[in-house]
Amino acid sequence: MEETKWEPKVVGFLCHWCSYAGADLTGSARMEYPHNIRIIRVPCSGRIDPMFILRALQNGLDGVLVSGCHPGDCHYQSGNFHARRKFAVTRKLLEYVGIEPERVQFSWVAASEGPKMAQVVKEFVEGVRKVGPNRLFKDEIKDGE
Amino acid sequence: MENKLKEEARKLLKEGKVDYIVGYGKGTVKFRTSPLITNKEEDIEGLVINPFIANNLSRYPAEIKGKLGIVVKGCDSRSLVSLIQDNKVKRDDIVILGVPCEGVVDIKKLVEQIGADIDQVKEIDKEGDNLIVKMDGSKKTVLFGDVIFDKCFGCEYPTPLEYDILLGSEVSPRVELEKSLKKIKEFEDINAPERWRYWKEQFSKCIRCYACRNVCPACFCERCFVDVNIPQWITTYGSWQDNLVFQLIRTLHVAGRCSDCGECERSCPVGITLRSLQRKMVEEVKGLFNYETGVDKDAPPVFTHYEATDPEEFIK
Helix, strand or coil: CCCCCCCCCEEEEEECCCHHHHHHHHHHCCCCCCCCEEEEEECCHHHCCHHHHHHHHHCCCCEEEEEECCCCCCCCCCHHHHHHHHHHHHHHHHHHHCCCHHHEEEEECCCCCHHHHHHHHHHHHHHHHHHCCCCCCCCCCCCCC | CHHHHHHHHHHHHHCCCCCEEEEEEECCCCCCEEEEEECCHHHHHHECCCCCCCCCHHHCCCCCCCCEEEEECHHHHHHHHHHHHCCCCCHHHEEEEECCCCCCECHHHHHHHHCCCHHHEEEEEEECCEEEEEECCEEEEEEHHHHECHHHHCCCCCCCCCCCEECCCCCCCCCCHHHHHHHHHHHHHCCHHHHHHHHHHHHHHCCCCCHHHHHCCCCCCCCCCCCCECCECCCCCCCHHHHHHHHHHHHHHHCCCCCCCCHHHHHCCCCCCCHHHHHHHHHHHHHHHCCCCCCCCCCCCHHHCCCCCCCCCCEC
C-alpha cells in the first residue's frame, strides 16, 4: 500500500465580524492559503471557550487557530478584551502541562486584512507541520496488544 | 484563641446575630478536624482551634441559607472575599471570625517525620517553632516548618484580610516563596513531552470522584460543565484524556478565584498533585494582570474586567 503523506489538519475559530470576513476577502481576492484549515464561524472571539481548544486537540486535530477583531473593533464592544485575558492564561496553562505552544495560535485579523489572514494561516500551518502530528491524547500501544 | 472563639460564638448565637456557627470540631480520625456547623449553644463547646484546622470553610456560606458566623484562616478569608466579589455571598450575611494562622500541620508529613503511626501519638504541643510529639514512653521534637503544608510556606496573608472579630494577634507572613514554588520551578525545567507524560500518569489514577470540585470554594457553578450532557463535553467514564481535560478546564474556571488554599490536593483520594496546577495559575494571574485573589472585596473579579493595556504579545 502506498504510504500517504501526513498533512496537518487544523481548525480555525473565526469571529463573524472581522476574521471570518477577512478569510472571505482572502478567498474573493483569489489569494491562496493552506487548505489544511477548517473554519468554524463564531459570533465573537469572546464566544470561544478554552474547552473548544482542548476538545479539538483531544479529538485529534493538530492545531487550533483562534482569531477575532482587533482590540477596540469588537462588534460587542468588549468581547475581544475579555477573550484576550482568557487566552493569556489558557496559553500559559497549556504550555505548562506540556502541549506544544505552536499548536494553539491566537490572532487579530480585521475584515479588510485578507492578505494578513493568508499569512497567519500559512505561518500557523507551517508551525504545526514542524511539531508534527498530534499524538498527545493517543493511548500508547504496548507490545503484544 | 479557642476560648475567645467559644465566647464570641455563644454571644453571636444568643444575640441572634447569626443563625449558624460554622467552625472546626474534632474529627473522627485522631488530631484531624472536621467542619462543625451548629445553631445550638450547647454544641459550641465542641469548637476547636489548633494547628490541624485544614478545611477551608468558605464553601458553606453559599450553600447554607441564613446568617452565618464563620471561622476563617488567612487563605480561607481570601476565598470568602472572592465569593463576595462574585456576588455569591453577601458581606452582611456573614460574621467573619478571623484566625491568624501560623501554618497548618500536614499529618502526612508529620507521620513521615516522627516515623511512627499517628495512632501511637498521645499528645502534640506547639512550643515556639517546635512541635513536641508525645508518644507511648517517648518524646520527639519536630520543627514546625517541616510539617506544615506546602502552601503555607509562601503564605503572604496569614492573618485574615477581612474579618469582624479577630481571635488572636496578627501573625507576620512567612517569606519562603522559593520553597513554596520549588515544585513548580522543578517541573518547568523538564521538557514538554516529559511534562505531558507526567500529567498523563497522574490523571490515569483519577477516579473522577469530583472531590476537588466539591471541596473547592471557587467551584460555584450551579451546573458544572461535566454534568452537562447536551453537548456532552466530558464523557462519563474515567479515561485519562477526559480526566485531564476536566481538570484543565476546572483550573481555568477557578483561575483568578483560587486563593491557593490547597483543598483540591488535600481532598484527592488518589494523591494527584493538583495544587501544582492551581498555584501555577495564581502566579500567572498575578504576573499577567497584577491581580491577587480576595485581597480587595470591592475590586471586580479578574476575568470580568479588562484593561486596554493587557498583555497581547502572544497574539499575531
